[in-house]
Amino acid sequence: MPWKNDQVSEIETEKIIELARNQLSCQGDFVELGCYKGDTSLLLAEVLKGTEKKLWIYDSFEGLPEKSEADESALGRNFKGGELYVTKREVKERFLRAGLSVPVIKKAWFSELTGKDLPEEVALAFLDGDFYESIRDSLKLVESKMAEGGIIVVHDYQNPALPGVAKAVEEWAREQKKTIKTYQSMAIINN
Ligand SMILES: C[S@@+](CC[C@H](N)C(=O)[O-])C[C@H]1O[C@@H](n2cnc3c(N)ncnc32)[C@H](O)[C@@H]1O
Numbered sequence: 001m002p003w004k005n006d007q008v009s010e011i012e013t014e015k016i017i018e019l020a021r022n023q024l025s026c027q028g029d030f031v032e033l034g035c036y037k038g039d040t041s042l043l044l045a046e047v048l049k050g051t052e053k054k055l056w057i058y059d060s061f062e063g064l065p066e067k068s069e070a071d072e073s074a075l076g077r078n079f080k081g082g083e084l085y086v087t088k089r090e091v092k093e094r095f096l097r098a099g100l101s102v103p104v105i106k107k108a109w110f111s112e113l114t115g116k117d118l119p120e121e122v123a124l125a126f127l128d129g130d131f132y133e134s135i136r137d138s139l140k141l142v143e144s145k146m147a148e149g150g151i152i153v154v155h156d157y158q159n160p161a162l163p164g165v166a167k168a169v170e171e172w173a174r175e176q177k178k179t180i181k182t183y184q185s186m187a188i189i190n191n
Pocket residue numbers: 005006007008032033034035036037038039040041058059060061062063064065084085108109110111128129130131133134
């Protein structure tokens with residue numbers, strides 16, 4: 001792997017690549033909500049190289065939003081509004097430097113996005129917004145777009161520093177009657 005992923009562990013990175021490769025036979029594109037510098041986006045783009053599928057990535061490009069009460073934890077003090085700031089241009093330039101197709105890159109708060117901002121069908125959704133409202137909004141956004149056999153991967157589901165992620169996933173899974181599988185910190189939900 002020519003670039004280091006500093007937000008996702010190596011073992012999780014391997015799993016994401018494996019899941020992404022498996023999803024190549026599923027209808028639809030790949031989306032990532034919460035791309036930050038694009039480390040995982042680059043991996044996904046590498047998997048999609050030479051295929052018809054597109055990658056769509058989303059971020060505020062203003063860093064994290066403010067926390068809600070559901071996100072409070074002693075371990076998560078470093079996760080604050082405005083942290084993880086990066087510009088859209090920096091992310092775009094990383095793709096150009098890597099010689100990979102530049103994905104559809106959308107700058108928005110997830111709460112401002114609608115179905116029109118997403119592809120018609122999603123084969124793989126990687127959700128990495130860290131906070132309760134960010135994950136809740138991401139799940140709501142992708143739920144009606146998931147292809148038959150599509151998968152949703154939520155990072156930090158089992159991260160005690162980010163308790164809002166598990167709360168959002170569990171509320172949504174209960175409502176949608178979905179089963180949550182886990183791998184390291186991630187939740188994996190099959191459509
Ligand atoms: C942990 S980083 C993502 C890391 C990235 N997925 C990776 O693998 O390298 C979280 C990102 O989510 C974005 N984010 C979190 N909540 C958001 C929201 N509600 N709307 C838009 N962007 C959000 C932040 O700006 C930040 O860049």
